[in-house]
Amino acid sequence: MLSQDAPFDTRNLPALAPDLVLAEQPGGRWKIQSISPALAALAGRAVEQLQGKALAEAFGDGTPPLAELAREVLENDRPLDAIPVSFAAPRPARLVAEVRPGGLSEDFRGRLVVFRFRRASPGEAGQKLVYGGMVGSSAGMREVFRKIDLYAASDAPVVVTGETGTGKELVARALHDQSPRHRGPFVAVNCSAISEELLESELFGHEKGAFTGAVRTHRGRFERADRGTLFLDEIGDMPVHTQAKLLRALEEGRIERVGAEAEQKVDVRVVAATNVTLEQAVGQGRFRADLYHRLSVLRIHLPPLRQRPEDIPHLAEHFLAMFNRKYAKQIRRLTPDALHLLQSYLWPGNIRELRNVLERVFVETQAEVIGARAFAEWIRERQDFSPGNWNLDAAESRPPQAVSPPYPLASERLLIEGAPRTALEAEIVPRGGAPAGARSTRPADLDVEEIRRAYQAAGGNLAGAARLLGVHRATLYRYLDKLGLRREDLEG
The missing domain is CATH 3.30.450.20 (PAS domain)
Incomplete structure (x- = not known):
């Protein structure tokens, strides 16, 4: 044993x-x-x-x-x-x-x-999978792909759960594309983006003259999705009175336009998505229990990015290829220390945030490889959540505060796991992030104070200070000689 x-x-x-x-x-x-x-x-x-x-x-x-x-x-x-x-x-x-x-x-x-x-086996662990625009090799994403294959042939409603930015609409589209309904329409509606007064009309349509401003007959999303798939995003925010009409449409396959005198039959598969806990919403009276049971026949959960850091290198490669086509550039890869840095962050905005960060750094980078130092400004923003140089008064008057992910975490970890707590280390690469000999993709431009803080943060180790600064150790020695700095100068 x-x-x-x-x-x-x-x-x-x-x-x-x-x-x-x-x-x-x-x-x-x-x-x-x-x-x-x-x-x-x-x-x-x-x-x-x-x-x-x-x-x-x-x-x-x-x-x-x-x-x-x-x-x-x-x-x-x-x-x-x-x-x-x-x-x-x-x-x-x-x-x-x-x-x-x-x-x-x-x-x-x-x-x-x-x-x-x-x-x-090596083919089962670590091999990148691309499925319906989603990328990953983690067990969590493989389970998502497996469930899409399993549920696609069914007409039963599906609830897709996950935090904001995890790609719930991509799951809905993949379910549609793999289903027998793939030749029919895929219609999406965000239930939280439409006012409560207009949502019922948007879903079920209205007749001309049904209310003030109804100058013509309007086909709702259910009608437009006939023989296809209707994706209801943020369904947890749907008003309760609209939920009752949705339940009837799911139970009987029939809808009634606002102001109409007769019902009409529709053939629609519903895929709903939510970033709130529907069970909790039912308990609070914000979501009908009967609609919950009718919708939650099949469920797919998208894990947050912080729970699958092994997918980050694959996602980074995917987005770099996308940006190379978009901007007609040739940036080949991220350095190992840059990938380590991205894998240390908790990603409250999930894949949407990762894509935005990579696009920002991609645009700013002129070299063929992106190193950890390219993310220095972003790290400062994430650690301090400061307004930046565009509003110095606000920066001075508002105390720094950490950015909190929208979903509760099991612990009170920093957004950058294992990230150093000194001001210097918030600006550069976390300790151990860059391997020895790694070079920055940006020209070194170091001053005395920056070198001193790196030296002290690395515990008096010059090689460690070079890693924190994102430069080669020989580059740091040249700066020490150029600036006339000795070890005792750095310790002050």
Whole structure:
């Protein structure tokens, strides 16, 4: 048996051994009936500490959640093969799971699900996937792609959840493009971008003269999406009285224009998206429970970018290629230290924010490679959230404050994980970000104070100071000689 202190080695997982057997419990919960020593070590516990315990106590942070995979196997009564699964803590690992129905439990009161794990092959771990405009290789995104393939053929409503900027409309478009409705229209509407008074008319249409300003008959989004897909973005913000009419359209497949005397039949598949917790909105009375149950037949969750940093290099490559075509330039790549910096940031704006940051740096860069120093100004803004030089009065009067992601985090981490807390380190590369010998993509322009702060932040190590400044160590030595600086000058 592996000790709790032993490093987890995925080679300890036999290819065909049942590593985990889950027993179904009342209320949709799962209990660990048996677990292999190697898998228990992944949870940082001994086998006897986990047997009989709730699944959430051991593997609550799996992506995708093991409980969700077990539930899918039982609901569809068929196995799942080659499902990439990642575990974040306490010992990160990326595995491939095979999930099978395991029959009935010994007391015949519940069903069993059997998991077998193996190491991911090089083609399964790290290979970039592009699917419907989405890019990624992480277990979370592979699960999104798998669910799109699985749900595309159905006409059942789908709810896509995820934070702002994760790409929920791309998921909706991919569901449409892979479905039998792909020749029909894809119609999108943002429920929070239209006033409460006009949303009902926008969705269901209106007759001429139905209200003041209705000078002609208007076809609503449902009619325009007939025989296709209707994407309702930010559905959690839909007014309650409009929710009732939407429920009727979903239940009966019929709509009635505002001011009309008769209903008409429509054939529409609805895909809804939300960045708020619908369950919480139901509890607060802001969202109808009956509409929630009617919509939440199928669900796809888009993980935030901070939970899949391994996708950032693929996304950066994707966006660089896009910007090269757009601006007719040839910037080949980001340096390893620049990628390390991007992977250290928490990305509250997710992929939309990443794209905007990369486009900004792309436009400013004249070299063929983008280094970490190119992001210095952006880091200062993110760390301090200061107004900048365009409003010095506001900068002086308003205390610096950290930018908080819109979604609650499990911890009070800085936006740049492991980022140094000194003013200097907020301006340049986090400690350890640039490898030795890495060169900046911008010409060095260092002054005495900047060098002194880097030297002190690096603990008196010149090589470390050069890494923080984003320049070659030889460049720093030349500046020391040019400025007549000695070590004792830098320590003052």
